[in-house]
Amino acid sequence: MVQELKSKVAVIGGGPAGCICAYFLQDNFDVTVFDFSSPLRTLLPTGGGRCNLAHAEYDFKELAKSYPRGEKFLYSVFSKFSTSDTIEFFEKIGVPTYTQDDMRIFPVSDSSKDVRENFLNALKKVKFVKEKVLRIDDSFKVVTDMGSYNFDYAVISIGGHSSYNIIKYLGHNIIEPKPALAGLKTKEDFSSLSGVCLNDVLFTHQGVSGPAIYKISSIRARDNFPYKLKFNFIGDIDFQSALNENPHKSIKNLTADYVPKSFAEYVLNSLGINPDEKCHKINGKTRDKILNKLQNFEITAVSTIPDSEVVTSGGVDLKEINPKTLESRIVPKLYFCGEVMDIDGFCGGYNLQNCWSTGFAAAQSLNLTLSN
Numbered sequence: 001m002v003q004e005l006k007s008k009v010a011v012i013g014g015g016p017a018g019c020i021c022a023y024f025l026q027d028n029f030d031v032t033v034f035d036f037s038s039p040l041r042t043l044l045p046t047g048g049g050r051c052n053l054a055h056a057e058y059d060f061k062e063l064a065k066s067y068p069r070g071e072k073f074l075y076s077v078f079s080k081f082s083t084s085d086t087i088e089f090f091e092k093i094g095v096p097t098y099t100q101d102d103m104r105i106f107p108v109s110d111s112s113k114d115v116r117e118n119f120l121n122a123l124k125k126v127k128f129v130k131e132k133v134l135r136i137d138d139s140f141k142v143v144t145d146m147g148s149y150n151f152d153y154a155v156i157s158i159g160g161h162s163s164y165n166i167i168k169y170l171g172h173n174i175i176e177p178k179p180a181l182a183g184l185k186t187k188e189d190f191s192s193l194s195g196v197c198l199n200d201v202l203f204t205h206q207g208v209s210g211p212a213i214y215k216i217s218s219i220r221a222r223d224n225f226p227y228k229l230k231f232n233f234i235g236d237i238d239f240q241s242a243l244n245e246n247p248h249k250s251i252k253n254l255t256a257d258y259v260p261k262s263f264a265e266y267v268l269n270s271l272g273i274n275p276d277e278k279c280h281k282i283n284g285k286t287r288d289k290i291l292n293k294l295q296n297f298e299i300t301a302v303s304t305i306p307d308s309e310v311v312t313s314g315g316v317d318l319k320e321i322n323p324k325t326l327e328s329r330i331v332p333k334l335y336f337c338g339e340v341m342d343i344d345g346f347c348g349g350y351n352l353q354n355c356w357s358t359g360f361a362a363a364q365s366l367n368l369t370l371s372n
């Protein structure tokens, strides 16, 4: 019997992006995934172990708005494979999903371990090589720490903060990687407030964290430190009426009607106001000082908190990748997918959606080369 000879594809990096790409290639190509670690290991900690697979936004242009880097580039990618395709794909491999009230999509099992197991089972035709790729020579010799292998095509999906040298060696420009979706170290010492959470800002020993800060750190990922942030923690309130109605209450207890008590004390102390002062003794000037502090609370971010980041902003320059095919504009037959590119999204399933969509799009382009 004559065995059909399939073209060989090397997928460098067996994270979510590399693995979904391998899945959609495995019927038509001889696919080898190189990963120095275990495939899909990076899926395990996602969503706090529950794996927030995607976000329930079904309009792809709206979906793309949640990517501070990559919005326009993703239009064509999302038009090929978007949220509903993600849900369908996971259903097909035995991972039904559900949508939370906040629009985040999770597996019904609420287990990233379960997602990983099902995903790996669906990659039956893929070869996995547990070696570190050191270099890729032209068209395409993959050199690892243990040997070298020849391929017809290569897909690079090595994720963020990783082996960019491989990519630079191929002639690509790397936009300087910076942490995004991270906690922020602050000039101010908030250690006495550690654990206090206010309007999605969580105070910590090192500074601030929580959903609001993650989003800000993402939007400002390319800005230089230090930078100042301003928060209105109480909105517009009629503080004078509250003072009038509670003349014998301490200012600390009145302020604590609006913000956590420890935060109220922190603010009053920082303004040199006695927290036990009765409300009827608070004059207009002091009232305005308190209001101004709570409505324009300033934080000075001096850096991100080391290793707190969820994604990397930066990576392969998108100008050097064809958004319709995910093929390199510099090296023919070389493709990229996932976080290795200069694409990053907010919290809520967007970063994995980038992996599923770009992984699919790269595979689709490769599959189309067979019919040309």
Ligand SMILES: Cc1cc2nc3c(=O)[nH]c(=O)nc-3n(C[C@H](O)[C@H](O)[C@H](O)COP(=O)(O)OP(=O)(O)OC[C@H]3O[C@@H](n4cnc5c(N)ncnc54)[C@H](O)[C@@H]3O)c2cc1C
Pocket (backbone or CB within 6 Å): 012, 013, 014, 015, 016, 017, 018, 034, 035, 036, 037, 038, 039, 040, 041, 042, 043, 045, 046, 047, 048, 051, 052, 053, 054, 131, 132, 133, 134, 157, 158, 159, 160, 162, 163, 309, 310, 311, 337, 338, 339, 340, 348, 349, 350, 351, 352, 353, 355
């Ligand atoms: C704690 C945490 C929680 C997260 N939770 C979520 C979430 O719930 N939802 C969401 O959307 N996103 C989440 N993310 C982000 C998401 O996990 C990443 O965006 C995603 O894993 C990126 O996938 P990738 O395949 O592009 O890269 P990676 O997952 O980083 O995979 C790259 C792979 O390449 C391998 N590799 C690297 N260099 C080499 C080399 N030289 N040779 C061989 N192999 C190599 C690595 O070992 C790795 O397995 C989370 C991230 C973190 C850190």
